[in-house]
Amino acid sequence: MKYVSTRGQAPVLSFEEAMLTGLARDGGLYLPDTIPTLTPEEIAAFEGQSYEEVAFRVMRPFIGDSFTDGEFREIIARAYAGFGHAARAPLVELAPGHFLLELFHGPTLAFKDFAMQLIGQLFEVALKRRGERVTIVGATSGDTGSAAIEAFRGLENVDVFILFPHGRVSEVQRRQMTTPADANVHALALEGDFDDCQARLKDMFNDFDFRDGVKLAGVNSINWARVLAQVVYYFTSAVALGAPHRKVSFTVPTGNFGDIFAGFIAKQMGLPIDRLVVATNQNDILHRCLSGQGYFKGETIPSISPSMDIQVSSNFERALYYAYDRDSGAVAQLMEELKSGGFTVSQGALQALNETFSSGRVSEEETLATIQATLASSGELLCPHSAVGVKVAEETRVAGTPMITLATAHPAKFPDAVEKASGIRPPLPPRMADLYDRSERVTRIANDLAAIEDHIKGHIAR
Numbered sequence: 001m002k003y004v005s006t007r008g009q010a011p012v013l014s015f016e017e018a019m020l021t022g023l024a025r026d027g028g029l030y031l032p033d034t035i036p037t038l039t040p041e042e043i044a045a046f047e048g049q050s051y052e053e054v055a056f057r058v059m060r061p062f063i064g065d066s067f068t069d070g071e072f073r074e075i076i077a078r079a080y081a082g083f084g085h086a087a088r089a090p091l092v093e094l095a096p097g098h099f100l101l102e103l104f105h106g107p108t109l110a111f112k113d114f115a116m117q118l119i120g121q122l123f124e125v126a127l128k129r130r131g132e133r134v135t136i137v138g139a140t141s142g143d144t145g146s147a148a149i150e151a152f153r154g155l156e157n158v159d160v161f162i163l164f165p166h167g168r169v170s171e172v173q174r175r176q177m178t179t180p181a182d183a184n185v186h187a188l189a190l191e192g193d194f195d196d197c198q199a200r201l202k203d204m205f206n207d208f209d210f211r212d213g214v215k216l217a218g219v220n221s222i223n224w225a226r227v228l229a230q231v232v233y234y235f236t237s238a239v240a241l242g243a244p245h246r247k248v249s250f251t252v253p254t255g256n257f258g259d260i261f262a263g264f265i266a267k268q269m270g271l272p273i274d275r276l277v278v279a280t281n282q283n284d285i286l287h288r289c290l291s292g293q294g295y296f297k298g299e300t301i302p303s304i305s306p307s308m309d310i311q312v313s314s315n316f317e318r319a320l321y322y323a324y325d326r327d328s329g330a331v332a333q334l335m336e337e338l339k340s341g342g343f344t345v346s347q348g349a350l351q352a353l354n355e356t357f358s359s360g361r362v363s364e365e366e367t368l369a370t371i372q373a374t375l376a377s378s379g380e381l382l383c384p385h386s387a388v389g390v391k392v393a394e395e396t397r398v399a400g401t402p403m404i405t406l407a408t409a410h411p412a413k414f415p416d417a418v419e420k421a422s423g424i425r426p427p428l429p430p431r432m433a434d435l436y437d438r439s440e441r442v443t444r445i446a447n448d449l450a451a452i453e454d455h456i457k458g459h460i461a462r
């Protein structure tokens with residue numbers, strides 16, 4: 001299995017190389033050269049299997065010879081052993097035909113754990129075998145950072161630096177990043193918003209002296225392995241509702257487009273998905289774009305669903321690559337135009353996107369009202385991101401096709417918004433009940449590439 005860049009000018013890599021590389025050297029994102037497919041019989045056979053078994057069967061064709069079957073099975077087993085629910089990703093019925101896929105039973109209470117716990121183990125095995133050490137730098141609006149720190153803390157061959165927007169993450173998210181005492185993990189509070197964090201991260205990848213000097217690696221969803229791990233729960237949930245014998249749709253609270261792009265891959269692999277619905281908060285660049293208004297950056301407005309406060313949605317580049325019929329030159333040109341504000345999507349590409357993706361936008365008031373209404377109607381307490389998804393799903397779902405909304409975080413990660421909406425302050429699970437008592441370790445840093453690079457060079461283990 002070979003991996004190619006969306007911009008067509010970077011070396012073709014194996015799965016392991018693409019995973020350890022992160023961003024392609026031409027600034028693009030890696031994708032498999034061909035997407036393996038599963039037959040309806042193979043998909044039907046997932047019924048009744050454990051999450052780990054389905055994970056193995058779905059991801060194995062993408063791994064090539066990077067890991068043996070035995071290694072890969074052990075890695076998967078270790079990755080999900082610490083989850084707080086036997087099903088890993090349980091499905092609950094919110095209303096007839098509308099289901100919630102709970103993705104928040106991992107160690108940091110967000111869907112990021114599904115991929116991050118896996119790639120922590122994959123990095124560990126690959127780096128030990130190669131005798132290499134890497135420096136992971138991540139950008140986060142709150143959840144990727146905490147999941148990465150949890151997955152990589154204490155591992156021998158990695159230093160981890162996480163850039164988060166100062167003052168724009170919830171207290172639980174911040175504390176999950178700043179309280180681990182392990183010497184190899186570092187939380188950096190950047191003066192800016194998430195888009196600044198992600199832009200500086202990409203600048204670091206494009207600064208080849210720095211990149212090669214510190215052996216830079218990335219664990220944001222620019223990393224293909226992150227997307228791949230998220231494909232699995234589309235299969236487990238759809239099969240639980242009757243796939244491949246009937247179609248299902250998904251609504252996905254969306255920011256960086258990684259999670260919903262995993263759904264797109266599941267569909268390409270043969271899972272009968274009808275619609276993939278993008279749900280955005282007031283930072284609605286994706287909704288505007290899919291509605292035909294072009295992809296133009298606005299100002300990021302802080303919201304009560306802060307993990308989705310994103311304007312430049314990294315993985316949309318991957319969707320554009322397919323919408324433009326794998327024309328890497330066209331993608332490179334669009335990304336060049338994005339540097340000066342945005343671009344218009346061609347009619348053909350927009351039509352291709354609309355064949356699979358729908359979208360909706362949810363205001364702050366509607367988010368609060370959805371938390372309240374869902375609690376009253378089903379007893380389910382939603383986090384604000386999941387509420388954005390549920391609201392859009394209610395507006396777009398059609399009779400006869402089950403709708404699965406992804407619940408991307410635990411309500412206890414966002415207690416202020418949840419309490420405001422419902423009057424209930426959700427408690428943290430017992431294993432992290434002392435989070436507010438632990439001491440924090442964090443460095444405030446300017447939104448300045450040189451300052452960030454100097455800090456990292458000064459703090460990596462020699």
Ligand SMILES: Cc1ncc(COP(=O)(O)O)c(C=O)c1O
Nearest residue numbers: 143254255256257258259307408
């Ligand atoms: C809780 C939560 N919901 C939704 C999202 C959006 O997911 P994606 O960036 O994959 O679109 C994020 C951030 O990624 C998140 O942390």
Ligand SMILES: N[C@@H](CCOP(=O)(O)O)C(=O)O
Nearest residue numbers: 140141142143144220221307
């Ligand atoms: N919402 C994310 C933003 C980064 O997304 P990623 O999937 O590209 O890592 C976060 O919580 O950090």
